[in-house]
Amino acid sequence: MDMTNNQRFVFSVLLICFSLKWDVSGGVDSISVNQPLSGDQTIVSAGGFFELGFFKPGNSSNYYLGMWYKKVSEQTVVWVANRDKPISDRFSSLLRFSYGNLVLYDESQIPTWSTNLNTTNISSSIEAVLLDEGNLVLRDLSNDFLWQSFDNPTHAWLPGMKIGFNKRTKEKKRLTSWKNIEDPAPGLFSLELDPDGTDQYVMVWNESEIFWHSGIWSGKMYSSVPEMAYFINNDMYNASFISNENEQSFIYFVKDPNFISRFILDASGQVRQMYWLENTSKSWFQIWSTPRQPCEIYAYCGAFGSCSEQTQSFCGCVPGFKPNSEHNWNLLHDHSGGCVRETQLQCENNSLANGESDRFLANHDITLPEHPQSVAVRNITGCKTICLNDCSCTAYAYEDSACSIWNWNLMNLQQLAKVNLIAEGGDILSLLDKRLESNADVEEISRMLKVACWCIQDDENHRPSMAQVVQMLEGIVDVTQPPVPRCALFQNLAPQISVASCNFATT
Numbered sequence: 001m002d003m004t005n006n007q008r009f010v011f012s013v014l015l016i017c018f019s020l021k022w023d024v025s026g027g028v029d030s031i032s033v034n035q036p037l038s039g040d041q042t043i044v045s046a047g048g049f050f051e052l053g054f055f056k057p058g059n060s061s062n063y064y065l066g067m068w069y070k071k072v073s074e075q076t077v078v079w080v081a082n083r084d085k086p087i088s089d090r091f092s093s094l095l096r097f098s099y100g101n102l103v104l105y106d107e108s109q110i111p112t113w114s115t116n117l118n119t120t121n122i123s124s125s126i127e128a129v130l131l132d133e134g135n136l137v138l139r140d141l142s143n144d145f146l147w148q149s150f151d152n153p154t155h156a157w158l159p160g161m162k163i164g165f166n167k168r169t170k171e172k173k174r175l176t177s178w179k180n181i182e183d184p185a186p187g188l189f190s191l192e193l194d195p196d197g198t199d200q201y202v203m204v205w206n207e208s209e210i211f212w213h214s215g216i217w218s219g220k221m222y223s224s225v226p227e228m229a230y231f232i233n234n235d236m237y238n239a240s241f242i243s244n245e246n247e248q249s250f251i252y253f254v255k256d257p258n259f260i261s262r263f264i265l266d267a268s269g270q271v272r273q274m275y276w277l278e279n280t281s282k283s284w285f286q287i288w289s290t291p292r293q294p295c296e297i298y299a300y301c302g303a304f305g306s307c308s309e310q311t312q313s314f315c316g317c318v319p320g321f322k323p324n325s326e327h328n329w330n331l332l333h334d335h336s337g338g339c340v341r342e343t344q345l346q347c348e349n350n351s352l353a354n355g356e357s358d359r360f361l362a363n364h365d366i367t368l369p370e371h372p373q374s375v376a377v378r379n380i381t382g383c384k385t386i387c388l389n390d391c392s393c394t395a396y397a398y399e400d401s402a403c404s405i406w407n408w409n410l411m412n413l414q415q416l417a418k419v420n421l422i423a424e425g426g427d428i429l430s431l432l433d434k435r436l437e438s439n440a441d442v443e444e445i446s447r448m449l450k451v452a453c454w455c456i457q458d459d460e461n462h463r464p465s466m467a468q469v470v471q472m473l474e475g476i477v478d479v480t481q482p483p484v485p486r487c488a489l490f491q492n493l494a495p496q497i498s499v500a501s502c503n504f505a506t507t
């Protein structure tokens with residue numbers, strides 16, 4: 001299962017092809033006070049590793065100032081200056097020095113991006129140099145770095161770059177995802193040092209929900225990223241965690257400068273490490289990624305979207321809802337906009353009232369969203385009534401005499417695999433939709449559920465390969481009784497959840 005998911009993800013990463021014609025102006029690696037940059041001009045680091053100039057992501061009509069690998073034939077951007085302020089005409093835009101800062105002026109000569117230094121001390125010898133590490137630095141005659149792009153990371157963690165926390169300035173350096181493959185504006189996901197002060201790294205959704213922990217650093221790997229040990233043991237990388245009175249950060253280096261590898265937080269919320277196969281396929285090869293399953297990414301399918309490892313696209317909308325943007329959802333694989341109601345709720349628009357009132361649709365195989373509000377009522381009718389009488393209430397669940405309601409957007413819904421009872425040898429049919437009861441092939445269903453159960457084993461080593469899964473599903477290989485996976489979790493999540501919706505099929 002892992003394999004297909006990864007391939008699909010690699011594919012979406014490969015879609016990040018940037019159309020750009022460049023025109024190297026004689027191997028210049030710097031921008032000086034008298035030499036600004038515009039149009040198709042670029043600067044290239046001294047050893048020819050990185051290039052900086054204007055680029056256009058995918059089919060977007062916007063241009064950005066960015067940095068990419070000079071030696072990689074597939075345009076692969078690692079840093080973007082004007083992330084959320086694109087320019088439309090790169091020929092009338094200008095990157096130049098202004099009062100000691102490097103400033104990007106758009107086609108209307110309005111500053112859209114700047115190095116933002118406090119410039120009390122303007123030196124005319126100041127210059128911006130692109131270094132072979134992929135670091136754009138501002139320096140003057142003193143050779144000190146007054147500013148560096150390594151201190152202002154975007155979505156890529158390059159070798160030699162520190163991500164962490166500066167204890168003196170209280171600044172945190174973190175990676176933030178792109179919004180989608182055509183928009184480098186800061187997206188919803190970030191990778192940063194644990195805000196609780198531990199030495200772990202965490203992945204965060206919308207600066208609020210932590211959905212992944214790296215585990216502790218052993219000196220060779222983070223406990224949730226055992227793959228790292230392989231590369232460090234094989235002397236391809238060295239890495240260290242730095243913790244002193246100034247900072248708490250992690251840094252790594254690649255031993256062979258010709259080995260082009262990149263560590264990115266991609267727009268979908270997955271971290272991946274990839275390396276460039278120059279001598280064979282001339283493409284990026286993924287070494288590892290995390291979280292391994294898309295549905296482990298918080299709110300992967302956005303508001304009112306439900307994530308399922310069992311479907312090709314992973315994301316669907318709950319019944320009665322449709323993707324907020326079909327273009328983003330289908331073409332850009334950007335699900336962050338989530339789903340919206342196909343039909344307005346009656347309580348939102350009184351003029352719709354023609355004897356109809358809002359009703360609930362029960363969803364049995366979906367996890368309950370986080371952050372419920374508990375309401376003290378005696379029975380399910382009371383729970384339902386509370387929700388129905390409040391137009392901001394979108395769902396309720398009643399279980400063990402406890403009523404929970406949710407207001408506004410429902411986030412991070414997961415379509416459940418119907419596996420919890422099978423692993424305990426329980427009754428299969430009781431889990432199925434009533435319509436299937438009469439003609440379901442119990443043997444086949446049991447097989448499917450057991451395979452599903454194998455595929456969600458907590459221990460990676462227990463999960464079968466895709467080829468094994470196919471053989472199991474086709475009945476070529478016998479499926480043994482799987483160990484109980486996160487079933488304790490599933491049982492808590494099993495009660496029915498109801499989503500307020502008009503116009504649902506009344507079967």
Ligand SMILES: *[C@@H]1O[C@H](CO)[C@@H](O)[C@H](O)[C@H]1NC(C)=O
Nearest residue numbers: 015058059060181182331332
């Ligand atoms: C970009 O444009 C090409 C050509 O018009 C089209 O085939 C492709 O699907 C587009 N890609 C996206 C992501 O919209």
Ligand SMILES: *[C@@H]1O[C@H](CO)[C@@H](O)[C@H](O)[C@H]1NC(C)=O
Nearest residue numbers: 115116117118119120169171
């Ligand atoms: C810039 O200087 C001003 C005034 O001296 C000060 O208030 C501000 O904090 C400084 N900003 C930075 C980023 O150092």
Ligand SMILES: *[C@@H]1O[C@H](CO)[C@@H](O)[C@H](O)[C@H]1NC(C)=O
Nearest residue numbers: 120121122123140141142143
């Ligand atoms: C101004 O720059 C000079 C040389 O770069 C440096 O020695 C001096 O400390 C700077 N002064 C201030 C106030 O930053």
Ligand SMILES: *[C@@H]1O[C@H](CO)[C@@H](O)[C@H](O)[C@H]1NC(C)=O
Nearest residue numbers: 188206207208303336337409
């Ligand atoms: C992210 O958080 C902000 C501030 O809390 C909120 O306004 C915004 O709606 C959130 N984004 C999404 C997609 O939920």
Ligand SMILES: *[C@@H]1O[C@H](CO)[C@@H](O)[C@H](O)[C@H]1NC(C)=O
Nearest residue numbers: 237238239240252253254255
């Ligand atoms: C890792 O390698 C870099 C450059 O190759 C070197 O400067 C650094 O000291 C090394 N760090 C460790 C912890 O070995």
Ligand SMILES: *[C@@H]1O[C@H](CO)[C@@H](O)[C@H](O)[C@H]1NC(C)=O
Nearest residue numbers: 258259260276277278279280
């Ligand atoms: C690619 O081939 C060249 C020339 O044969 C060799 O020097 C280089 O090490 C190879 N690169 C990798 C990453 O294998």
Ligand SMILES: *[C@@H]1O[C@H](CO)[C@@H](O)[C@H](O)[C@H]1NC(C)=O
Nearest residue numbers: 344345348349350351352353
């Ligand atoms: C209420 O519904 C009517 C008819 O569908 C529509 O024209 C109107 O814009 C809606 N009002 C609001 C506030 O959404």
Ligand SMILES: *[C@@H]1O[C@H](CO)[C@@H](O)[C@H](O)[C@H]1NC(C)=O
Nearest residue numbers: 376377378379380381382383
């Ligand atoms: C549910 O509880 C309410 C009081 O909270 C009571 O009036 C009502 O009769 C109860 N309904 C049922 C079906 O038990």
